[in-house]
Amino acid sequence: MLKQIEGSHAVARVVSECRPNVISAYPITPQTHIVEELATIVGNGELEAEFVNVESEFSAASVVLGASAAGARAYTATTSQGLLLMSEVIYCIAGMRLPIVLTCANRAISAPLSIWNDQQDSMAVRDAGWIQLHAEDNQEAADLHIQAFKIAEKTFLPTMVCMDGFILTHAFEPVDIPEQKEVDDFLPPFKPKHIVDPRWPRGIGLFADPRFYMETRYILHRALEKSEETIKEVSSEFAKVFGRDSGGFIKTYKLKEADVAIVSMGSVVGTIKDMIDQLEEEGKKVGLLQICCYRPFPRHEVHKALEDKMNIVVLEKCISLGRGGILASDVRWSFPRAEKKDRNISSFVAGLGGRNISVDDLRYMVEKVEKEPAEFEFLGLKKELIAERDM
């Protein structure tokens, strides 16, 4: 049913329809509305679940770890400092192959403190062994959660759904919230593999000496690579059942004919599309490649989609300090060495700590790379705030 609803509430609604058995979370802006709404849903008896009000994100992650290891479908949500505080458990959850679903309401990281949006937080745990899906708008954020539980439970890989803080979490948009029955039909009950249960006394979380550790990492890496199929499968099944093209690996917009290809992910792709339309009217051919699944990284899809593009721009809301663009590195790596020659892949960082990314910023970016490629640049920087010695 189409409903005018806040992004956070839409997510809470669909998460509830996925019938998690255990929910545990700790409040942090801009994730709060998701968990408040879930607490309400559990509180008024709409969802039969244990809602564990913990004393930190570290414990929230540990609670869902324990719950999942005991056979429950488990869910948590966080952002920014909360995700960083969880990070030790985040790695552990993946290593233990627990199919937990987590919403990351993407937000900047301290210091300085900022509650506003960028994607540094989920980037900080990109190597932990989680599947990471990025939503463009609230409909997709809602849809991705339904897919996330299914993907996680098929692959035994924890899955993080990333949605831009405030820009999505706090935006009111019409969102189609599926009927409970539709979700039930799409998402079968969780069938765990190994659980802690006195009927099958076995250990979970044993330690591995050098004879065994490396293989566990290899297997986890391969599992992520192989999850590609499941992610695509679930997304096309979703499209069939719900009639919406949400998720999957990548999406494109006016890319085929484009002279300049922009690669990005998250809500900013909406602004990018507007800019592409504007430029089109002016006779310029710019296209978009949207990364829907950041981990596993859709290397082959990216390569295929951009094969004939010689002028590529990667725009991202995160930075590897001392190195540069992170997504840009992934995109550059997607091309075989021989194909990198003569191909310009420019890297722009923008929107850190909630700085607005305007159509004008994007136009500037495109005009710039039309003239010459940019190795790495901050977009929308206020030079007047930076002292000469810091330039």
Next chain:
Amino acid sequence: MMEQSKYLEGVEKKDLFAHGHRACGGCGQALAARLVHDAAGENTIACVATGCLEVFSSPYPDPAWRIPFLHSLFENPAAVASGVEAAYKALGKGPVNIIAQGGDGSTADIGFQCISGMFERGHNVLYVCYDNEAYMNTGVQRSSFTPYGARTTTTPTGNKTRKKNLPMIAADHGIPYVATATVDDFRDVQKKVKKALAIEGPKYIHILAPCPLGWGHPGELTVEVCRLAKDTGLFPVFEIVNGKVTNVRRIPVKLPVEEYLKVQGRFKHLFKKGVPTEEVAVIQEIANQNIERFNL
């Protein structure tokens, strides 16, 4: 000394935590873990912290456990156990005994917040602390349970602070059952575990578990060292039921702390040519305060 058969009378022995672990000889913690789980029985889930116990009992591919064992991190067994309990409730499974457990470092320091959270939220979980008064697994560094005067690798001149009193802190969370015990008294440990598991809600049992390696006493003296810890008043044994201290173990014949200190290498520096230094007097004062406070 009691003869062995009498010592073991009434002690549950199920070997649920037994075969092939790699603890040092005379390890108090290995003995304690065995007593705890044999008392709890098969219908038990052990959520274990990183530390000596985890390392010596859970190497892949042959762990020493015959009950389900769950290890995640150093500081989170109380939160993990909370999640297991929540899952059991949500799935309508159980009843089952859930025992979260860790060393003193895990319990008193890095995992303190998780434990406080578990107590405060009222999970039906028993938390057992195996107190060997230092971070043994990483090579005998000081924890906040390291007693005054003890030498560790990070307090080379002797620890300058007093031991954190976690049993009282636990009780002040308003949890229904808290107990202390020492690993030499098998029946007492098992009685307390059974009693705790029969009570609904969060429970805390604090077991003194000497570590021959870190304390510097011969492995065969582990039991004797426990007795000395009790009889000097340095380790009070009691229960706190619904906030009231009860069943305090009275000391039959009170001993000076020197008797306890002298058998352990970690206190050796407190005696110069056999003569006790000022620190020994401080430790005696700590024992006296315990004796008075708990009427030992």
